[in-house]
Amino acid sequence: MSQHRYYIVTDEAGAGRALDLLNDIFEDEGLPIATMEVDEARGLWEASVYADGAAEPELKARIADTLAGPFPGVPVQLEVFDDDTDWIAKSLEGLKPVRAGRFLVHGAHDRAAVRPNDLAIELEAGQAFGTGHHGTTAGCLEMIEKVMRAHPRGLRGVDPVLDLGTGSGVLAIAAAKLGPVWCLATDIDPIATRVATANVRHNRCAAQVNCVTATGFHSTAFSRSGPFGLIIANILARPLMRMAPDIRRNLAPGGSVILSGILASQRWQVLAAFNTQGMRHVETLWRNGWVTIHLK
């Protein structure tokens, strides 16, 4: 199936503003929205909406309408990815590797950037979200390191880990690179599960990470592998709120939850949904208009 990316080129602040506006309109339709830096020297960023299937002139027009006020004269551009396009590899082209805490997420072309103390995650080409360039992924990487290093019972306190909505597998790989924990990585999208499996192998974490296709908690893999000491879920605010009772049920006593895919404006609603399940807020990280929340 082909995929389309509708995007505008702007600066960092503009990309953040476009991200908020596009999320307000298109989040409910489940369309992935992302910002990324495309030219560090010139300070250029792109804000993009991704959609599957045939190009939709109507969608392009709605995006243009949404952005017309704050971005007068800035055209909405269209890029088409066909089945053979390595779009993650493409999104990594020309981009510097991303640092988040001790992690360095990079493509094969940037192996030389890895420093001796980095926890390097090399992502193979694939059709799944999670290159580290999105604020939610970077926020989760940073939070995973904080939570896993600070646990009073050490890594035993977070083992096993669940990465719900694994995409490229980047967060499960990050958890595995921090130490000897076992991780269940699930995604609703079988293509993502396939890509994650390949990335897990490529990063030599296959003994620690098992990738499974599942919608929410609808799989016996959860009861077989859980309860979990750490649940990481970078999805979107509404599905996360709906899944709050399931997340709580699958959490081990004293366990931690890291949530992302949440706009700053949605933070209180998400916290309320998880407070109702008896969980309390520990810390929030902000990145490019997105928040990453740690609860216990």
Ligand SMILES: C[S@@+](CC[C@H](N)C(=O)[O-])C[C@H]1O[C@@H](n2cnc3c(N)ncnc32)[C@H](O)[C@@H]1O
């Ligand atoms: C924003 S991406 C996050 C990918 C990666 N974990 C990261 O942090 O970069 C969200 C992922 O969640 C998956 N997803 C969405 N709804 C889901 C659900 N109900 N159950 C499992 N996975 C879901 C999507 O297919 C997508 O791969």
